[in-house]
Amino acid sequence: MQVCIENNDKLKHMGTVALKPDRFVLRQFQLRDIHDVYVNWSSDKDSAKYNAWSVHESENVTKSYVTEWIECYKKKNYYHWAIIDMDEEVIGSVSVSNIKNRKKYCEVGYTVAKKRWNEGIATEVLKRVLEFLTLEVGFETVRAMHDVRNKASGRVMEKVGMIYVKNQMQFFFSSHNFLMNCSIYEYKK
Numbered sequence: 001m002q003v004c005i006e007n008n009d010k011l012k013h014m015g016t017v018a019l020k021p022d023r024f025v026l027r028q029f030q031l032r033d034i035h036d037v038y039v040n041w042s043s044d045k046d047s048a049k050y051n052a053w054s055v056h057e058s059e060n061v062t063k064s065y066v067t068e069w070i071e072c073y074k075k076k077n078y079y080h081w082a083i084i085d086m087d088e089e090v091i092g093s094v095s096v097s098n099i100k101n102r103k104k105y106c107e108v109g110y111t112v113a114k115k116r117w118n119e120g121i122a123t124e125v126l127k128r129v130l131e132f133l134t135l136e137v138g139f140e141t142v143r144a145m146h147d148v149r150n151k152a153s154g155r156v157m158e159k160v161g162m163i164y165v166k167n168q169m170q171f172f173f174s175s176h177n178f179l180m181n182c183s184i185y186e187y188k189k
């Protein structure tokens with residue numbers, strides 16, 4: 001007879017704690033990061049191209065976002081890392097969204113500064129974040145999705161061991177609400 005054991009273990013939320021993949025440090029954003037964020041991706045149209053955010057028109061816009069992110073660190077279920085390189089430059093970010101505690105489900109997104117694309121940075125960092133989210137926090141399913149035209153992002157998902165699930169039209173509520181044809185990938189514990 002098969003016995004169905006319900007998994008009642010709760011997620012062990014611990015907030016955006018510092019993580020250390022091989023070549024980088026992942027830590028909370030700080031106000032001193034505003035300039036790097038603006039120059040390295042938030043002002044760059046190629047970085048925003050296949051994503052649900054609009055290019056920031058000025059560094060002040062980036063300042064308001066970073067200030068809000070810092071405020072959110074008070075919450076134990078807020079995960080948003082700055083990627084820091086050996087020269088202490090902020091060269092990207094990884095964030096978690098759409099957390100469903102009961103289903104132990106969340107979604108991840110990531111960005112790397114254009115001048116550092118194709119050095120394996122997103123792959124290395126995402127691997128460490130997935131390990132943290134599943135083994136330390138306890139998520140059972142982590143999803144990521146990319147615009148079907150964003151081949152580099154799909155390649156990152158494959159390289160970290162995520163499995164392709166399906167293509168789906170997604171509606172994003174943002175400053176520029178829009179429909180995106182997405183490929184969805186999943187990482188299972």
Ligand SMILES: CC(C)(COP(=O)(O)OP(=O)(O)OC[C@H]1O[C@@H](n2cnc3c(N)ncnc32)[C@H](O)[C@@H]1OP(=O)(O)O)[C@@H](O)C(=O)NCCC(=O)NCCS
Pocket residue numbers: 046047048050051109110111112113116117118119120121122123124145146147150151152153155156
């Ligand atoms: C997607 C992104 C995060 C990738 O970061 P990255 O650090 O360059 O990624 P990695 O170097 O780890 O891997 C990139 C892979 O994509 C491949 N790639 C790059 N451009 C490609 C293209 N046009 N077509 C196919 N593959 C491509 C690279 O060759 C590499 O694969 P390989 O190691 O097998 O050669 C980066 O391009 C980015 O920040 N883009 C803007 C924001 C964004 O789109 N984020 C993802 C949202 S879903």
